[in-house]
Amino acid sequence: MNKFLVANDDGINALGIQSLIKRLSLYGEVYVCAPSDQRSCMSQSMTLRKPISVEPVEIDGTVASFSCSGTPADCIKFGIQWTKDHNIDIDYVFSGVNHGANGGTDIRYSGTMGAAMEGAMSGIRSVAMSVFSHEATEFEFILDMIPEILEISKELPKDVVLNVNSPNLPKWKIKGVKMVSSGPRSFLDRFIISSPSNPENGESIYPDRKAEYKYEGKLMDFSGTDEEIDLGAIAGGYATITPIKVDATDYESLIKINKLNEKNAICLFMNYQEKLIDRIKNSNEIIDRTKRLAKCADILNLKIIYSKHFAGDLGDIPDELSKLFSKGKKVDTVNFDLFDIDGFYQDLIPRAGSKIVISGLEAHVSLLQTALGFIKRGFEVIVLSDCSSSRSEEDFKVAMDFLSKAGCMIMTYEAFIYSIIGTTNHENIEELLKIINAEYDKEPSDDIIAKEDSDENIFEIKQKNMEYKEDEYIKHIEGRDEEFVNISRKKDNTYGYMPEPAERIIPDSFEE
Incomplete structure (x- = not known):
């Protein structure tokens, strides 16, 4: 049997909550903790610096009921505590039925929504219910929706509040139910002076002394507006259901912010020295990349740090690389882990949380130990495998595997550059593509030619390589675009079901 915890912001004696209690009692046990008086526009505020008083009251249809002097959120907090202390597991929090709609951005102020959000934050499926009139009298339609609401809520995460609104109309006049998004503001705000004077024309006066002002919100008319938002649909004669998440993070914007932050990535080039270069396989390809x-x-204005190791005679950094590193900061070291150098962390790294992009030689020694040092200090670390190597192929393979399991992202330099620019509309795209694609404009090496059919000439091999790389690039860009599309859920514009009468306690399928 379901167990319901009920609150509101209109007060425990309001007609809306009394009607809700009576209807919910048909579907399970009802527990109530509601404000003793009107607590509208309290949002999710709490009472911190003074005690609240809670008094048991008798309400037909409830197992236990309490009148509370606190806010709607206080009521839910107390109700959850009381039920837990009595070994009662609440299945649903219901807040309402509110006298007045809670649509658009006004849900931010709503005490009704604040109580429901408190329930969701506590891991309990929660529902906020409202009728679009401060003098609401028509509750039958919204109460008939309860079986469907329970079924919908079961299919959603517990941190999602179902915000349910209905016009203040007789059941037979309501057109149906729409699942819609939240709309814009529903009130035009203004503070009107109430003391020391209030002109007959209603205009505010701002006196030079202390004065009292009273909030006066004028309800906007949404008749004839977009019925795919809650306020427009309600004005059009529909009841609405809108899922509201506790987590208010805008994930699409978060991705964009992270993309902006990637421009602050630091590229660390480690120990590209002559004798190490001479000892590794495929050194020409690695140095070229x-x-x-x-x-x-350099084109992307990324910060560059490069190290030179003095343990033994490893030689100098070749001039062709030194010139490219010249704008960066050089680190001379005899340590494998650069964090063992005094001042390295404080002087060279701007802040924890930056993206560190590392490449170098020997990958299983200095690169590995320094990368782990960054991870321990909270940095996001990318290791570019195609710009790194060790003398032993086995050492390199084991190092990459170990770093991947330790939390490093293993990428190629090309994939990293594309991840930074993010779009073919980037201002430097032509310069960057010229550098990247130059690799595929080179004549294939003898090794590559040997792997191809002898009937193919060099031009055909080159063309095949270019076409393959172009396909891979397109897939990469399309994949990134798909990530952004998937962040924003498509609105479900379907609607049309009508709630069954209250007697249908066990609902049929909700699919229409």
Whole structure:
């Protein structure tokens, strides 16, 4: 049997909550903790600096009921505490039925919504219910929606509040139910002076002394407006259901912010020294890609740090790389972990949380230990595998696997650059593509030619490589765009079901 905790912001004696209690008692046990008086526009505020008084009251249809001097959120907090202390597990929090709609951005102020949000924050499925009139008398339609509301709520995460609104109309005049998004503001706000004087023309006067002002909100008329938002649909004669998440994070904007922050990425080039270069396989390819990475980093104004190791005679950094690193900060070291150098963290790293992009030689020694040092200090670390190497192929493979499991993101330099620019509309796209694609404009090496059919000439091999890389690039860009599309859920514009009468305690399928 369901167990319901009920609150509101109109006070425990309001007609709306009394009607809700009576109807919910048909579907389970009802527990009530509601404000003793009117507490509208309290949002989710709490009483902190003074005690609240709670008094048991008798209400037909309830197992236990309390009148509380606090806010709607206080009521839910107390109700949850009381039921837990009595080994009662609440299945649903219901807030309402409110006298007056809670649509648009006004849900931010609503005490009705504040109580429901408090329930959702406590891990309980929660519903806010309102009728679009401060003199509401027509509750039958919205109460008949309860079986469907319970079914919908079961299919959603517990941190989602169902905000349900209905016109103040007889049941037979309501057109149906729409699942819609939240709309704009519903009130035109103004403070009117109430003391020391209030002109007959109603205009505010701002005296030079202390004065009293009274809030006066004029309800906007949404008749004839977009019926795919809550306020427009209600004005058009529909009841509405809008899911509201406790988590108010705008994830699409968060992605954009992170993209902006990626421009502050730091590129760390480690120990590209002559004798290490001579000892690794495919050194020409690795150095060539490292040069491209450095050129792209310069175009994108990414900060560059590069290290030179003095343990043993490893030689100098080749001139072709030194010139590309010249705008960066050089670190001379005899340590494998750069964090063992006094002042490295304080002087070179702006703040924890930055993105660190590391490449270098020997990957299983200095690169590995320094990358782990960044992870321990809360940095996001990217290791560019195609610009890094070790003398031993096994050492390199094990190092990349270990770093991946430790939390590093393993990427190629090209994938990293594309992740930074994010779009083909980037202001530097032509320069960057010229650098990146130059790799595929080169004549194929003998090794590549040997792997191709002998009937293919060099031009055909080159063309095949270019077409393959273009396909991979398009897939990469399209994949990024798809991420943004998936962040924003498509609105479900379907509607049309009519709630069954109250006697239908066990609902049929909700699908229409």
